[in-house]
Amino acid sequence: MLSIKNLQASVEEKQILKGLDLDVKPGEVHAIMGPNGAGKSTMGYVMSGREGYEVNEGSVTLDGVELLEMEAEERAREGLFLAFQYPVEIPGVSNLEFLKAAVDAQREARGEEAVSSKDFLKMAREACKQVHLPAEFLKRGVNEGFSGGEKKRNEIMQMLLLKPKLCILDESDSGLDIDALQVVAEGVNSQRSPDRSFIVVTHYQRLLDYIKPDFVHVLSDGKIVKSGDASLALELEEQGYTWLTEQREQSA
Numbered sequence: 001m002l003s004i005k006n007l008q009a010s011v012e013e014k015q016i017l018k019g020l021d022l023d024v025k026p027g028e029v030h031a032i033m034g035p036n037g038a039g040k041s042t043m044g045y046v047m048s049g050r051e052g053y054e055v056n057e058g059s060v061t062l063d064g065v066e067l068l069e070m071e072a073e074e075r076a077r078e079g080l081f082l083a084f085q086y087p088v089e090i091p092g093v094s095n096l097e098f099l100k101a102a103v104d105a106q107r108e109a110r111g112e113e114a115v116s117s118k119d120f121l122k123m124a125r126e127a128c129k130q131v132h133l134p135a136e137f138l139k140r141g142v143n144e145g146f147s148g149g150e151k152k153r154n155e156i157m158q159m160l161l162l163k164p165k166l167c168i169l170d171e172s173d174s175g176l177d178i179d180a181l182q183v184v185a186e187g188v189n190s191q192r193s194p195d196r197s198f199i200v201v202t203h204y205q206r207l208l209d210y211i212k213p214d215f216v217h218v219l220s221d222g223k224i225v226k227s228g229d230a231s232l233a234l235e236l237e238e239q240g241y242t243w244l245t246e247q248r249e250q251s252a
């Protein structure tokens with residue numbers, strides 16, 4: 001379903017991704033771990049089509065469709081969701097309007113009928129409940145004055161409403177409290193299905209206590225250097241990353 005092949009990308013002329021390969025099949029959850037500055041967030045940004053990230057080589061296809069040639073909005077319509085895609089504050093636009101516009105655009109792209117305002121409000125209220133946000137958050141400006149945990153819940157709510165094919169969650173820089181962490185995990189677990197996949201970027205094994213990944217990959221210096229099952233995360237928690245980078249230097 002998702003296939004990343006030999007992805008090489010740079011920021012400000014500096015090469016960050018150095019030949020990244022990753023295959024994600026429908027229904028799978030992949031965790032990406034790795035040292036600071038390895039390129040984990042860059043991977044997500046490049047996939048989402050964020051400005052300032054230049055692709056030098058490689059391809060990223062979702063169900064056989066090349067994403068790298070598309071605008072960011074088109075990628076979202078293809079079913080790609082990045083949890084850090086909308087962390088910006090948009091004062092003056094209510095969360096509800098923002099969410100409805102996103103869902104409308106996606107339904108239109110899929111050739112589905114639009115949802116009435118009344119039905120959407122119902123769906124949105126239900127989603128609020130699921131992430132433990134009071135319904136009044138729908139009336140507030142997008143992310144305006146939201147705390148870190150509230151932003152996270154809001155992102156998960158977006159995910160619940162958009163029902164994307166592939167979700168990428170980048171948890172690395174967020175100082176999530178344990179409650180917010182559980183909301184993220186519950187959101188992911190409730191949305192796990194045979195036709196939806198997840199890439200969860202995380203620094204800590206902690207999140208993986210709640211979200212059981214099918215595969216764990218270590219991204220180091222712009223490449224996947226090791227892949228394994230959930231037990232790899234525990235091994236990393238104990239041993240850190242140096243043993244992996246040292247192994248690589250010896251074999252190089």
Ligand code: ADP
Nearest residue numbers: 011012016035036037038039040041042043172
């Ligand atoms: P990770 O998420 O794995 O911690 P990042 O993908 O955020 O790593 O960053 C990878 C590397 O790219 C780092 O060395 C970082 O300093 C560099 N980098 C990211 N954004 C920029 C930028 N806008 N300009 C220059 N270097 C950048």
Ligand code: MG
Nearest residue numbers: 036037041172
């Ligand atoms: Mg970082």
Ligand code: MG
Nearest residue numbers: 040041172173
């Ligand atoms: Mg990061």
